[in-house]
Amino acid sequence: MRYLPLSPTDRTEMLEKIGVTEINDLFSDVPTTALLKDHVDLPGHMPEMAVDREFRAMAEKNMPAGSVAFFCGAGAYRHYVPSTVDHLIQRGEFLTAYTPYQPEISQGTLQALYEFQTQVAQITGMEVSNASMYDGSTACGEAVLMARRASRKKKAILSGSLHPQYIEVTRCATKFTEDITLINPPSVYLVDDLIDQIDEETSCVVVQNPDFFGNIQDYTKLAEALHAQKALLVVVVTEVVSLGAVRSPGAMGADIVVAEGQSIGNGLTFGGPYVGLLATRQKLVRTMPGRVCGETVDADGKRGFVLTLSTREQHIRREKATSNICTNAGLCTLAFTIHMTLLGEKGFRHLARLNHAKAVQLADKISGIDGVEVLNKNFFNEFTVALPMDAAEAIERLADMKILGGVPLSRLYPNDPDMKNRLLVAVTETVTEEDMDRLVCALKELVK
Amino acid sequence: MMNKQGRPTDINTAANLSPGGVTTHTGNRGLEQDELLIYEIGDTQRTGVDLEDLPVFESRLGGITRDNEIGLAGLSEPEVMRHYTRLSRKNYAIDMGLYPLGSCTMKHNPRINEKVARLPGLADIHPLQPISTVQGALDLMDRLAHWLKTLTGMPAVAMSPKAGAHGELCGLMAIRSALDKRGENRTIVLAPESAHGTNPATAALCGYKVKSIPANKAGRVDLPALKAALGPDVAAIMLTNPNTCGLFERDIIEIADAVHAAGGYFYCDGANFNAIVGKVRPGDLGVDAMHINLHKTFSTPHGGGGPGAGPVVLSEALAPFAPVPYVIHGKDGFEMVEHVTGGAESFGRMTAFHGQMGMNIRALAFMMSHGSDGLARVAEDSVLNANYVMASLQDIMTLSFEGPCMHECLFDDRFLEGTGVTTLDFAKAMIDEGYHPMTMYFPLVVNGAMLIEPTESESKQSVDQFIGALRHLVTQAKLGNSALFTGAPYLAPLKRLDETLAARNPVLRWRKTD
Ligand SMILES: Cc1ncc(COP(=O)(O)O)c(C=O)c1O
Numbered sequence: 001m002r003y004l005p006l007s008p009t010d011r012t013e014m015l016e017k018i019g020v021t022e023i024n025d026l027f028s029d030v031p032t033t034a035l036l037k038d039h040v041d042l043p044g045h046m047p048e049m050a051v052d053r054e055f056r057a058m059a060e061k062n063m064p065a066g067s068v069a070f071f072c073g074a075g076a077y078r079h080y081v082p083s084t085v086d087h088l089i090q091r092g093e094f095l096t097a098y099t100p101y102q103p104e105i106s107q108g109t110l111q112a113l114y115e116f117q118t119q120v121a122q123i124t125g126m127e128v129s130n131a132s133m134y135d136g137s138t139a140c141g142e143a144v145l146m147a148r149r150a151s152r153k154k155k156a157i158l159s160g161s162l163h164p165q166y167i168e169v170t171r172c173a174t175k176f177t178e179d180i181t182l183i184n185p186p187s188v189y190l191v192d193d194l195i196d197q198i199d200e201e202t203s204c205v206v207v208q209n210p211d212f213f214g215n216i217q218d219y220t221k222l223a224e225a226l227h228a229q230k231a232l233l234v235v236v237v238t239e240v241v242s243l244g245a246v247r248s249p250g251a252m253g254a255d256i257v258v259a260e261g262q263s264i265g266n267g268l269t270f271g272g273p274y275v276g277l278l279a280t281r282q283k284l285v286r287t288m289p290g291r292v293c294g295e296t297v298d299a300d301g302k303r304g305f306v307l308t309l310s311t312r313e314q315h316i317r318r319e320k321a322t323s324n325i326c327t328n329a330g331l332c333t334l335a336f337t338i339h340m341t342l343l344g345e346k347g348f349r350h351l352a353r354l355n356h357a358k359a360v361q362l363a364d365k366i367s368g369i370d371g372v373e374v375l376n377k378n379f380f381n382e383f384t385v386a387l388p389m390d391a392a393e394a395i396e397r398l399a400d401m402k403i404l405g406g407v408p409l410s411r412l413y414p415n416d417p418d419m420k421n422r423l424l425v426a427v428t429e430t431v432t433e434e435d436m437d438r439l440v441c442a443l444k445e446l447v448k
Numbered sequence: 449m450m451n452k453q454g455r456p457t458d459i460n461t462a463a464n465l466s467p468g469g470v471t472t473h474t475g476n477r478g479l480e481q482d483e484l485l486i487y488e489i490g491d492t493q494r495t496g497v498d499l500e501d502l503p504v505f506e507s508r509l510g511g512i513t514r515d516n517e518i519g520l521a522g523l524s525e526p527e528v529m530r531h532y533t534r535l536s537r538k539n540y541a542i543d544m545g546l547y548p549l550g551s552c553t554m555k556h557n558p559r560i561n562e563k564v565a566r567l568p569g570l571a572d573i574h575p576l577q578p579i580s581t582v583q584g585a586l587d588l589m590d591r592l593a594h595w596l597k598t599l600t601g602m603p604a605v606a607m608s609p610k611a612g613a614h615g616e617l618c619g620l621m622a623i624r625s626a627l628d629k630r631g632e633n634r635t636i637v638l639a640p641e642s643a644h645g646t647n648p649a650t651a652a653l654c655g656y657k658v659k660s661i662p663a664n665k666a667g668r669v670d671l672p673a674l675k676a677a678l679g680p681d682v683a684a685i686m687l688t689n690p691n692t693c694g695l696f697e698r699d700i701i702e703i704a705d706a707v708h709a710a711g712g713y714f715y716c717d718g719a720n721f722n723a724i725v726g727k728v729r730p731g732d733l734g735v736d737a738m739h740i741n742l743h744k745t746f747s748t749p750h751g752g753g754g755p756g757a758g759p760v761v762l763s764e765a766l767a768p769f770a771p772v773p774y775v776i777h778g779k780d781g782f783e784m785v786e787h788v789t790g791g792a793e794s795f796g797r798m799t800a801f802h803g804q805m806g807m808n809i810r811a812l813a814f815m816m817s818h819g820s821d822g823l824a825r826v827a828e829d830s831v832l833n834a835n836y837v838m839a840s841l842q843d844i845m846t847l848s849f850e851g852p853c854m855h856e857c858l859f860d861d862r863f864l865e866g867t868g869v870t871t872l873d874f875a876k877a878m879i880d881e882g883y884h885p886m887t888m889y890f891p892l893v894v895n896g897a898m899l900i901e902p903t904e905s906e907s908k909q910s911v912d913q914f915i916g917a918l919r920h921l922v923t924q925a926k927l928g929n930s931a932l933f934t935g936a937p938y939l940a941p942l943k944r945l946d947e948t949l950a951a952r953n954p955v956l957r958w959r960k961t962d
Contacts, residue, residue, distance in 0.1 A: 034701070
């Protein structure tokens, strides 16, 4: 077995040293009825080449985004990740290190985290960031719990144009806590009357920008109304590339920003692993969940970095911790920060504009199809389209033509008849003009 | 001093400097290079990407634009390569040496797993593309589920939890849902003193109060104390097995029976499954729910703190409450249930999309490579290595509890009494010997805990060298050479870091100064 270095001789010598005769003597504490006599009923070990073959066979049964004209988004976006990123994150010193508990021999991971936290704070327009959450959706649930701690109030109000799965995750995360979550119905046309719902019991309002349907909003007034009630504004961003072009949540007065960071540095991978971002104001850091990296000095006075503020965390505070999170999204944060460093201010802004420009191009083309309507007044790189037919059916037929044409909203709102004909279409820098024309042509055929 | 070639032996002599003087212009020492922050190297003008030119277009951002500078530092590609390569060299890693971090299972990370995880057919698929276009992905999830259920002897598995702690939450939410359905309002979760911090933190997130169960002299749950604590208000026990002292809970079946008899559920923390995989099925022990850290037992890389994955196996009684989504076999292939619809008892959704597919791929590759025979060997060799370490050190270090141990062995700081050396000092001196320290000060049931987990990936030579290093350090401590420890590490990229300062005055990001 290629992964197991002990030889039969080694094993014999070691058992002798231990003073037992056979390996099962070391399992003597296991109730005899429970110690298996035979191997479990699964296949035996396999050569590497055979494993490779099995996975290729599974992979071949999927339709990879890169092989088709591709327009899916809804919280997971296909961007081009420079080759350098994947090369660097596969360095064994990063890939095969644990959480940096011993800072003297973990400065690589720690400094990268410190740079990551700075980048996240900058793009969200906030003061500080933690070292990541599992993903955007779980970060959203954590933000609601954090808002309760920070405001000492329990009622969270969720916008109906928040990603429906983020709503579900938040509902689930607060199911057995003392939080009350008020959930608005979905609204494709920005009709939330969130300000009217705020009262003295409100801990926070959670909104998304651009929202799930692609609309961009300025939440400044909402922030003011919340602050007047000593409540918090939580802004969710599922497409972080938008932050290179759209006004930052910080500039609108957000108190907590959570985001899905997958777009930067991380591939689609069928939904995970991704990287949750959580940024806030300096004064709220002690209510924040998750690990955080801070600057300090070593015994010689040299700058260095450590995990800090751990008195918030489960290993110190146990049942009083701000969260139960332990392992987070380490390597995905590294991919994020490397990609962001490659982009820099210039690249990040250009990337954002390029996404927007291509989305505008496609929206104009789609608007030209008879019977098809783009519902957004404004948008970043994703918008909602109304078709004169069932959108899920349209998507299946497009897939037959090697076009993954977007996400039918019925996939996320299965019981909402209003959503049946609607399609969410995303356009990133990876989409070519030819891809767009193929989609537009195919749609014309379909709706004829 | 001059060497055999008649040249100076150290840089201070060569440069006519007194020892400890500034030795190099750069501050670097050969291959040991200092590295500035990206913000101190790059600027907002530089970039490491070339993007296509913008087409002519009219903005549709509704005027809600970002106009001020963000302040992001960019670097060109060669600078990026160098920055992160230099940083990487300041990390210890399993690829460099034995990583005896108890409870963390730092084993070899096979690269075939990385390779297959990057196949476009697996890496480049969107979570919401039509189900008909991802049949291979669902097949993979279904296969992994089958392996997990078979290895644990449990009938169901929830695949979406993102790490161990998330899996704990999944298990406890299923338990609470089952109790709610029975109309029972139980308020307490029992957990041994030795429990990992995530256990009580998770219980609190489910609205439970945590009651601590003491350990007995043998390092196991004190059965009479447990029985006394059980009652109609106890929802569940959360028990790690093998436990965090590295010991198999001998009374586990009796514990499970007692908990069940009192109407509660048995949550098993499966972080230490490595010791028993392929040898013992938790389902045979009376477990109702158990998470499996794919990033421990099944070797998905730790990546400097994740990502992980924490699927949860569930008993028949808890299976109906499992979160969405899950894969089912439909008439035309695999289907996915993504919504909780009318009458279903699922407690909801724990994450957007479907969980940690990238980790599922790697874990399944690890399992298939080993097979049922190899996985049993994994457990045996990990237990053998740990017992060998224990047998080779117990004459000079103080073993907390009598063996045999499972995949890790626990020492405490009694052997350091009177030496002026603490567990922390001892751990830092291991760094100078070229090792990552063991887990220290956990579990909390002994003083100055040192929890050593060598894993099955270590050869006998490697373990022997490690034992040699520890014996050397213990001897030095006992000889009174405390300076070797209290100032350690001496040879790492940085000296000991001031963690108090970091916490007192949190500086969590770079800021422009001038
Ligand atoms: C005993 C035990 N339980 C739970 C956990 C939490 O697992 P994770 O870090 O994957 O959330 C750990 C990991 O450190 C552990 O050692």
